Amino acid sequence: MSKIDTIKNVLICGGGLMGSNIAFVVSSVKEYEITVYDKFPVDVEAKIRMSTKQLVEKEIVAPEELEERLSRIHFTQDIDSEGVKNADLVIEAVFEDINVKQETFALLEERCRPDCIFCTNSSVMSPSWISEKLTHRERFVGTHFWNPGHLIPLVEVVKTDATDDETAETVMDFMRKIGKSPCLCKKDVPGFIANRMQHALWREAISIVENGIASAEDVDTAVKTSFGLRLPYLPPLVNSDLVGTTLTYQIHSTVLKAIEDTHEPSPLLKEMMDEGKLGFRAEKNAEGKRVGFMEYTDEDIEKINAGLNEYLIKMLYNK
Numbered sequence: 001m002s003k004i005d006t007i008k009n010v011l012i013c014g015g016g017l018m019g020s021n022i023a024f025v026v027s028s029v030k031e032y033e034i035t036v037y038d039k040f041p042v043d044v045e046a047k048i049r050m051s052t053k054q055l056v057e058k059e060i061v062a063p064e065e066l067e068e069r070l071s072r073i074h075f076t077q078d079i080d081s082e083g084v085k086n087a088d089l090v091i092e093a094v095f096e097d098i099n100v101k102q103e104t105f106a107l108l109e110e111r112c113r114p115d116c117i118f119c120t121n122s123s124v125m126s127p128s129w130i131s132e133k134l135t136h137r138e139r140f141v142g143t144h145f146w147n148p149g150h151l152i153p154l155v156e157v158v159k160t161d162a163t164d165d166e167t168a169e170t171v172m173d174f175m176r177k178i179g180k181s182p183c184l185c186k187k188d189v190p191g192f193i194a195n196r197m198q199h200a201l202w203r204e205a206i207s208i209v210e211n212g213i214a215s216a217e218d219v220d221t222a223v224k225t226s227f228g229l230r231l232p233y234l235p236p237l238v239n240s241d242l243v244g245t246t247l248t249y250q251i252h253s254t255v256l257k258a259i260e261d262t263h264e265p266s267p268l269l270k271e272m273m274d275e276g277k278l279g280f281r282a283e284k285n286a287e288g289k290r291v292g293f294m295e296y297t298d299e300d301i302e303k304i305n306a307g308l309n310e311y312l313i314k315m316l317y318n319k
């Protein structure tokens with residue numbers, strides 16, 4: 001049975017990009033007091049003000065609501081503080097390093113109450129691995145938030161082989177309560193749910209370019225102007241039902257034999273890395289552009305980065 005009603009004090013461990021945005025999201029529930037613990041000095045309030053600027057400008061969050069929410073988010077560098085000892089639920093978002101994560105949870109287990117729920121926000125590391133040295137693994141679960149954490153609705157709640165049902169149910173309820181759309185990943189598998197699908201698509205996209213079937217530009221255009229456009233409305237399994245199971249079976253009988261099934265990264269990626277074609281992270285070429293699958297000026301890069309939040313806000317809030 002869910003213990004959602006017992007949760008009042010939430011500890012966010014790590015006040016970086018993800019931790020600060022997660023703290024803001026948790027503060028949407030008025031009864032929650034939030035502590036952000038970080039080993040290093042970080043200005044969590046400034047980070048939240050920065051990332052929520054567009055939400056305030058577009059009147060999705062009122063200025064007074066932001067102030068009230070910030071007043072319930074307390075920062076500490078003291079692992080022995082009351083916010084750590086009194087936590088009912090912890091969400092860890094420290095560096096993506098197994099030693100840092102395991103050491104952090106060892107310190108927390110010594111200090112937190114015996115019924116405290118532990119969540120890890122690792123994007124690729126297995127929650128079973130992160131929790132392997134803990135005594136109470138039944139109260140440990142993965143919670144994969146997506147960046148930008150204050151906007152993307154999905155949180156994958158990942159059970160390990162030891163997570164008990166009560167913990168999983170409580171964390172699912174908690175995510176719903178803070179306004180997220182949680183999905184339960186019943187097995188601790190690499191890529192959880194969404195990244196398995198996302199990277200199956202990337203593998204095929206790269207393979208189409210590698211095999212000279214289409215240009216990189218045309219691959220992206222094909223996605224944006226066809227199934228990508230209708231995907232939030234018609235996701236794959238409803239789409240399969242819509243066309244009918246028989247047609248899906250027939251299409252797969254032909255297409256699956258032809259599409260990419262390698263279990264290794266594409267040699268094209270290695271070639272591009274050797275040539276310094278690192279996308280937004282590439283050095284500028286003679287024309288002042290950074291090269292990956294496509295070429296970008298600094299202006300292009302700025303526009304794409306800034307435009308993402310605008311696009312998400314339009315999709316989510318119609319503003």
Ligand SMILES: NC(=O)c1ccc[n+]([C@@H]2O[C@H](COP(=O)([O-])OP(=O)(O)OC[C@H]3O[C@@H](n4cnc5c(N)ncnc54)[C@H](O)[C@@H]3O)[C@@H](O)[C@H]2O)c1
Pocket residue numbers: 013014015016017018019037038039040042092093094095096097100104121122123124144145146147
């Ligand atoms: N950035 C993303 O797109 C994204 C998306 C989903 C999940 N994640 C995961 O979230 C976690 C955090 O990522 P981020 O992008 O916020 O990183 P970040 O570098 O912005 O923040 C990490 C924070 O952890 C703090 N920290 C480091 N060691 C610590 C310790 N021992 N105790 C307490 N605090 C410590 C750092 O001071 C820093 O503020 C990682 O596991 C990452 O894989 C990141």
